Amino acid sequence: MQPAEELILKMADDALIMGHRNSEWTGLGPILEEDIALSSMAQDKIGHSYALYSILHDHFGHQEPDILAFQRTEKDFKCCHLAEFPIGEYDFTLARHFLFDHAEFLRYELLIQSSFEPLARLAKKIHGELKYHVLHANSWLVRLGRGTDESHARMQSALNAAYPLSSGIFEATPFEQQLTDEKVFAGEKQLQALWEEKIRPLIEQSGLQLPVVRDVSSGMGGRNGYHTEHLQPLLNEMSEVFRMEENIEW
Amino acid sequence: MNSIIISAEEILSSLSEVMDPEIPALSIVDLGIIEDVLIEDECVTVKMLPTFTACPAIKMMQQQVREKVLSLGFENVNVIIDDSVAWNSDRITEEGKIKLEKFGLGIPNRHGGEFSLFEIEHSKCPHCSSEDTTMNSLFGSTLCRSIHFCFSCRQSFERFKPL
Numbered sequence: 001m002q003p004a005e006e007l008i009l010k011m012a013d014d015a016l017i018m019g020h021r022n023s024e025w026t027g028l029g030p031i032l033e034e035d036i037a038l039s040s041m042a043q044d045k046i047g048h049s050y051a052l053y054s055i056l057h058d059h060f061g062h063q064e065p066d067i068l069a070f071q072r073t074e075k076d077f078k079c080c081h082l083a084e085f086p087i088g089e090y091d092f093t094l095a096r097h098f099l100f101d102h103a104e105f106l107r108y109e110l111l112i113q114s115s116f117e118p119l120a121r122l123a124k125k126i127h128g129e130l131k132y133h134v135l136h137a138n139s140w141l142v143r144l145g146r147g148t149d150e151s152h153a154r155m156q157s158a159l160n161a162a163y164p165l166s167s168g169i170f171e172a173t174p175f176e177q178q179l180t181d182e183k184v185f186a187g188e189k190q191l192q193a194l195w196e197e198k199i200r201p202l203i204e205q206s207g208l209q210l211p212v213v214r215d216v217s218s219g220m221g222g223r224n225g226y227h228t229e230h231l232q233p234l235l236n237e238m239s240e241v242f243r244m245e246e247n248i249e250w
Numbered sequence: 251m252n253s254i255i256i257s258a259e260e261i262l263s264s265l266s267e268v269m270d271p272e273i274p275a276l277s278i279v280d281l282g283i284i285e286d287v288l289i290e291d292e293c294v295t296v297k298m299l300p301t302f303t304a305c306p307a308i309k310m311m312q313q314q315v316r317e318k319v320l321s322l323g324f325e326n327v328n329v330i331i332d333d334s335v336a337w338n339s340d341r342i343t344e345e346g347k348i349k350l351e352k353f354g355l356g357i358p359n360r361h362g363g364e365f366s367l368f369e370i371e372h373s374k375c376p377h378c379s380s381e382d383t384t385m386n387s388l389f390g391s392t393l394c395r396s397i398h399f400c401f402s403c404r405q406s407f408e409r410f411k412p413l
Contacts (some may be wrong), residue, residue, distance in 0.1 A: 033386065033387040033389070033397065036387065036389050036390065036391070037387060037388065037389040039389075040389040040390075040393055041389070043304050043306075043393060044302070044303070044304050044393065045304075046304065047302070047303045047304020047305075048303055048304065050303075050304070051303050118333075121333055121334060121336065122303075122333070124336050125303055125333075125336045125337075126303055128336075128338065128413050129302060129303060129413065131365075131370075132370075132388050132389070132411070135367060135370065135388055136388050136389070139388075
């Protein structure tokens with residue numbers, strides 16, 4: 001695999017899996033506006049994964065986006081553990097949404113400068129769309145962090161659960177140096193530093209504490225194809241209709 | 251082949267009869283998604299831009315554009331999705347914005363590429379033109395809309411998001 005190819009694959013898998021997780025709130029959102037918000041973000045993210053898989057198809061000889069999304073095995077997926085976790089209660093969904101989307105937003109911001117043109121062009125477009133995702137996440141973090149005692153306590157405990165997993169977003173791959181040298185991407189280390197700088201004040205403004213990570217290996221493995229027990233059932237469900245009639249024209 | 255010679259400008263003006271399936275008051279020309287129309291050796295190429303990456307209407311619009319150009323008498327028509335240019339809401343024409351307001355949607359302000367939270371939250375009411383409004387939700391009934399409320403006429407309204 002080439003460095004850019006590996007980068008795009010993990011981004012696409014993250015977007016697809018997060019999109020699918022978001023879509024699990026469709027029809028179940030706590031209020032109508034939130035149902036619509038999570039469903040809209042699901043649509044955005046699955047659209048982003050489609051655009052990324054299309055780059056893999058057009059430039060790196062991969063199969064069609066639908067095949068990549070629905071016919072690969074668990075081991076072929078490179079999504080991070082944070083994205084795989086079940087939606088849980090709405091507090092966990094919001095905490096993950098906050099941590100994940102800020103990382104994605106900053107990643108695309110860096111990629112606008114990418115030397116790999118097709119990715120730079122797509123990054124410019126997706127970055128504008130993700131602005132709405134991070135604003136949504138921020139507004140709930142503040143509202144619940146500064147809400148009642150119960151909402152504060154629940155937001156803090158959700159953050160405590162989701163935060164250690166977020167290290168896995170930035171899990172290094174063997175291509176980091178090459179990506180930086182070739183100016184394709186500034187690298188996971190720099191992204192993580194920017195992300196920490198961005199989320200710390202937002203967490204503080206919400207009256208919440210930044211959790212302490214005790215186990216540095218938590219959330220790691222996804223980028224190498226090692227996943228939690230939550231991914232396979234999700235893949236089964238996601239591809240159920242596709243597998244019923246594989247060569248059908250939609 | 252049609253014996254009447256049709257120019258690229260005439261093709262473009264006929265495309266203003268193709269409507270956005272999600273906002274039927276707005277044509278795809280008003281929306282600013284037609285990047286170029288080229289005629290070469292009786293072959294027409296139309297370049298289109300998607301609005302949101304995940305816009306579900308783009309395939310349908312692509313097909314409608316193709317049918318419209320075929321109906322003008324051309325036999326060789328290519329409608330391609332051009333990703334070299336990113337669409338943004340500044341591309342909506344002034345006429346398009348008037349149509350959006352008549353349709354009952356708030357309009358995105360011109361932002362020149364960068365837009366702030368303030369611009370996202372503040373929309374003029376399409377019903378009474380009041381600026382005394384608030385945003386209720388960043389996401390609306392389609393990807394390109396947000397939900398707002400007007401304190402002057404006490405009506406809820408949707409807005410075409412700045413992007």
